[in-house]
Amino acid sequence: MKKLLLLAICLLVLPHLVAAQGVKLGAGVFGGMEVPVIQDDQSSGTNFGFKGRLNVALITFEPYLSFASYGGADIDDVIDDPDGSSITGFGLDAVLFSGFGAPGPRMILFAGIGSYKVKNDQMDYDQSNIGYSLGLGLEVGVARGISIEGRGRFLAIGTEGGATKKSAIVTAGLNYHFGM
């Protein structure tokens, strides 16, 4: 239900943004490291994904799809540690102050909401829940329509019981902006 609601919001908002005057489009890829925060049963792993970019004035909206895998846990006092969980997510970020391909460096701030599936086959764990994230980064326009970026994100994914699974995510990315 939450997934459908989120998807419906994206589908309702995005066409209006595209239809609005001055909307610019782009796309990007990113990859890096996902570090579990206060999760004794996980260790650091990888994160990568794809995103679209729609810029309206100061705000750039980014629908994204991300894939992450934690490393195997290193639990104190346990000899046979289990595998880490995988996280598949999609959602929407709102980015402030992105240069959207303009030359030079810019500090960016962003916040996002998404649906995340946390899965661990070995441990028979499988939950899909809403996650929220906040972060900051640096985006640098390096050529006409092309920017590179580095971002730090704090992500909190809810659990069915009401707790959260948290991660710090550091990624580097490459963006292309159409028509520039």
Add this chain to the structure above:
Amino acid sequence: MKQIISRLRTLPLGVALLAFVACNLISGTFVITVMYENLSVASLNDFYYQAVDVTEEEDWQDHKDDIKDIDNVGFELWMDNNSGQAITAYLYVAPITSSLNGSSTKAEVMADAIRIFSLPLPDSEDIFIGYAESFNYVANIQQLRDMAEEGQFKFFALSDASPIDFGIDSVKVIVTVSAGK
């Protein structure tokens, strides 16, 4: 002046970011382990019995009022099988409030407790079933998770034979909990 105003514009967002991180840092996922050696043998010598209690462990004590999920319950077992043949050991659990205990009969345990593992034991004096490996043999894991919400449950181990034909040198119980405000 413009620069100052521009920087001030980001201040509320920075504060919001810090508040968001701070609020979430008070919750987390914790792994609690407790080890038992010299398990009790039932009066008729046909099963092992142990009352498991993680509520005295530090992480449980620190977060007991905020536990939201039991993510998992697993075991590490050091066992031996001197029966001269491969056998299967069965692990059962019951709520801490259950009347089952070391004085119960094997039939009562099999009828009233919940079987959570069927472990194949080769003929060997040195058998180790690891935490991750143990999930290959698991059944009724959700019932075990539900039972562990109290931090206490009863554990039984038996086989098809009476008297019991395998040994348990020690058992480590591993409980993963998620806590949050």
